[in-house]
Amino acid sequence: MTAPDIRVEGLVKRYGHRAPPAVDGMDLEVRPGEFLGLLGPNGAGKTTLIGILTGVLAPTAGKALVHGMDVVKERHRVHRLIGLVPQDIALYDTLTAWENLRYFGRLHGLRRGPLDQRAEVLLERTGLRDRAHEQVRGWSGGMQRRLNIVAAVLHAPPIIFLDEPTVGIDVQSRAAIRELLQEINAEGTTVLYTGHHLEEAEMLCSRVVVMDHGRRVGEVADMQRGEGRERLEDLFLRLTGRALRD
Amino acid sequence: MLQRIRAHAHKELLLLLRDRTGLLLVFAMPLLLVTVMAVVQDAPFRDFSDRQLRVLYKDLDDGPVGAAIRQGLEATGSFTLTDGRDLTDAELRDQVRSGRHQVGVLVPANASEVVAAGSAHAMALLFNPLTGDSTATTAPDSSRVWMVVDPTVKHMFRDLVHGSLVRVLAGISSERLLADMRVRIEALTGNSLPALDLRRPFVGVEQHLAAGELHGDLVATDSTAHNVPAWTIFAMFFTVVLLAGNMVKERTSGCMVRLLTMPGGTAERITGRIAAYLLVCLAQLALLLAAGLWLLPLLGLQALDLGAPDALPLLLAAALTIGLAATAFGTFIGSVCRTQQQSAILGSTAVVLLSAIGGIWVPLYIMPRAMQAIGRLSPLHWSMEAFNTVILRQGGLLELAAHLVPLLLFAAVCLLLSIMAERVVSSR
Numbered sequence: 001m002t003a004p005d006i007r008v009e010g011l012v013k014r015y016g017h018r019a020p021p022a023v024d025g026m027d028l029e030v031r032p033g034e035f036l037g038l039l040g041p042n043g044a045g046k047t048t049l050i051g052i053l054t055g056v057l058a059p060t061a062g063k064a065l066v067h068g069m070d071v072v073k074e075r076h077r078v079h080r081l082i083g084l085v086p087q088d089i090a091l092y093d094t095l096t097a098w099e100n101l102r103y104f105g106r107l108h109g110l111r112r113g114p115l116d117q118r119a120e121v122l123l124e125r126t127g128l129r130d131r132a133h134e135q136v137r138g139w140s141g142g143m144q145r146r147l148n149i150v151a152a153v154l155h156a157p158p159i160i161f162l163d164e165p166t167v168g169i170d171v172q173s174r175a176a177i178r179e180l181l182q183e184i185n186a187e188g189t190t191v192l193y194t195g196h197h198l199e200e201a202e203m204l205c206s207r208v209v210v211m212d213h214g215r216r217v218g219e220v221a222d223m224q225r226g227e228g229r230e231r232l233e234d235l236f237l238r239l240t241g242r243a244l245r246d
Numbered sequence: 247m248l249q250r251i252r253a254h255a256h257k258e259l260l261l262l263l264r265d266r267t268g269l270l271l272v273f274a275m276p277l278l279l280v281t282v283m284a285v286v287q288d289a290p291f292r293d294f295s296d297r298q299l300r301v302l303y304k305d306l307d308d309g310p311v312g313a314a315i316r317q318g319l320e321a322t323g324s325f326t327l328t329d330g331r332d333l334t335d336a337e338l339r340d341q342v343r344s345g346r347h348q349v350g351v352l353v354p355a356n357a358s359e360v361v362a363a364g365s366a367h368a369m370a371l372l373f374n375p376l377t378g379d380s381t382a383t384t385a386p387d388s389s390r391v392w393m394v395v396d397p398t399v400k401h402m403f404r405d406l407v408h409g410s411l412v413r414v415l416a417g418i419s420s421e422r423l424l425a426d427m428r429v430r431i432e433a434l435t436g437n438s439l440p441a442l443d444l445r446r447p448f449v450g451v452e453q454h455l456a457a458g459e460l461h462g463d464l465v466a467t468d469s470t471a472h473n474v475p476a477w478t479i480f481a482m483f484f485t486v487v488l489l490a491g492n493m494v495k496e497r498t499s500g501c502m503v504r505l506l507t508m509p510g511g512t513a514e515r516i517t518g519r520i521a522a523y524l525l526v527c528l529a530q531l532a533l534l535l536a537a538g539l540w541l542l543p544l545l546g547l548q549a550l551d552l553g554a555p556d557a558l559p560l561l562l563a564a565a566l567t568i569g570l571a572a573t574a575f576g577t578f579i580g581s582v583c584r585t586q587q588q589s590a591i592l593g594s595t596a597v598v599l600l601s602a603i604g605g606i607w608v609p610l611y612i613m614p615r616a617m618q619a620i621g622r623l624s625p626l627h628w629s630m631e632a633f634n635t636v637i638l639r640q641g642g643l644l645e646l647a648a649h650l651v652p653l654l655l656f657a658a659v660c661l662l663l664s665i666m667a668e669r670v671v672s673s674r
Contacts, residue, residue, distance in 0.1 A: 094261060
């Protein structure tokens, strides 16, 4: 059996001594090439978990491994293997799309020629090529979201983390992003996705894990075996309750 | 690693180039400040030989003493005299009070007579015992030159006029005494004596600078020599506002989260940022030096004297160190502020305060003693001392190092605190 790309054991994260844990003894494994959906209501601990797995946050206890490497002790090696699409638009809005991509690409050690080729392909695939020399601040939310993803996969990482990548955008942009993510996954990239769109998770994910109060509360093991939308929504509400999470 | 540092530096420069307000703040504002402040501060800095005091001169004596006072005042080169003979005393006072003239000088009608009588009295006291003349003489009535001063004129200018008048009057009395004495000795001995020239004192005064030669009548520190380095330092430190603002924006926009998941660490990001802003600081230096060399002379100010060409490497070393301290300070402000408003207010207030107490607006030596002690703690004061050591004092590397070492330590502390602050943020 192949080793998991992501492995989490008894992970705990507290933001203060008195605060309840944001992640509370979480266990998780993501296999190579898998498209795993991590779903949960607001405050469930999804973003914190991604923060720890990408080396942005330090865990309070437990272990988190990416490609077999400890995300705390071998953070710099882990960073070469991952791409992150953060919840916010992580782009410099006064720079053009090209300038943003060249900057992030060079930080990943890409040379000018291969970097430009890869950027051109991705911009073409996301319908952004014609406006790539404009400053990003003049773009629509959907265009910025698409570029946000392109910046994360520019260096073709084997593992990508998506933290609500399609929040607040129109249907067309969401469809384009979905297609891009499916293509990237089909090329063998392991994807850990978080979001609130159950329909989107059903379309994209091969497996879904439901989180609440920092813990894993349920799982839909095989999304492709006819376990439909109704079932996922019912499962989600049963596991996390109907109380509002503001 | 070098590629990543270059990428960070390139990105910082692009962000700066796209920020028009920022460019105005970094380049146009210092240029405007150095021009305005140099012109405004020109008068206080200028040598008194520039005929800047307007004196209204009313000579009621119409004799040799009145003429000699006029000639003596004009000879100092510090005053422009206007004839006020036709004015009444009240009109003369009014013209001075209104500021049209800074000083009024009124020579009384009997000034020549009083000098002559005073000298005659002195001759009688000296020579009557020798000639057996027993005629009793009395001291003449005293007389005074009247001086009226505009209330807004500084004490140093009043003292300058008063001192010049006292010196001229003392010279007139001495010359008259010597001339009368010569006449009396010639009468006693029957011999003709040579004329003596008392215009040159037996012991003169010669001025030297502690460094280099004094050029003509100019003092070492003029408005240009103070303001160009002062506002260059201010401009370099004011990049703090921009740098810190960009850092906070990077953190709040989500870019920092992305950067934290990419190869390379805090040290590379900071090094790239410092490299970019050092280039900005050097561009500021070039711009303001050019203003000092070519723009300010067009406005009637002294051209900046950079000293010997071999001082240029030292000037560059000083500028790079000051730029490093400014950039490190900006990085620190950017690390501890949570919003762009915070960084803008904290950064600009800190720089304005440090510059005010550090002798940027006015030289430290004219501040009260307590403020001077506080001002010496400002990194902008160390920066000013570094530039003054190179430009005015013509100091060497060792002398310069005495001012650069505190700046380097300041930069190191700021960077250390910034790295610690960033680690605290990223480990939360």
